[in-house]
Amino acid sequence: MPELDANAQSPLILLVEDERALRKVMELVLQGEGYEVMTANNGREALAMLEQAPPSLIISDYVMPEMDGAELVRRVRSDARLAEIPILLMSSAFPENMPERELVDMSIAKGGSLDQLLGAIVSLIKRA
Template sequence: MSTVLLVDDDSDNRWALQLALEGNGHRVVLARNGLDALKKLARGIPRLIITDWEMPEMDGAELCRHVRCNPALAHLPIILLSAMPEPGHGPPCWSAVFRKPADLSVLMQTVDALAAERLVGAVAPLAPESPMASRWQAVNPRCWP
């Protein structure tokens, strides 16, 4: 089970996508716009983000830029949903784009694939090769009480 941050200003869209995602075994955290999403991201990091493009206060493209500029979040896959054509200004900050109304089966396959990629990419941190090869190596041992 993976956690998905779902960002959309339309409550009907949030409800429909939440049902589909939860039916596919995902836990869903809801946000109404980009600013709300950033607040939710400060509390916990999901496996991936699904966001609408056009929203009040902060749109999906701006949310993507904020996420990509934050080192703790930059690795997150982002799916952009839009009734408009894909934004063409600058390089895309998202992993996939779906036009509304999106084919739910294809969207769920993409969500599952991106969540699985993130799991495969999540490697446990390596243990230091020697006791001295750690972040404390630079600390003079005489400084410890």
């Protein structure tokens, strides 16, 4: 699995996922990989958290109640203070003509390999 630089400060990841069990598993995996993680249940909670501490990376589900990943992405990209934060969008099913795809740095399907997810995270954080 890809690794972080041991001498670097732990990157902060904002994980936005409405499925509680999946959110907890992902949080534990990311912490095990050396990341600091803050979590939100939906886009609305995520926006409030972004006001407190801008992360190194946002990982967001696409389909969520209250504010979905598409709206979260549009709002992050339209805010000059947040616009440069890399965004990894995940979903079980992406709409075929998803306009937000051009606004995210990477999109992956849920249920893919853990190595694929961790590789994407390392790549996006290194680019930031």
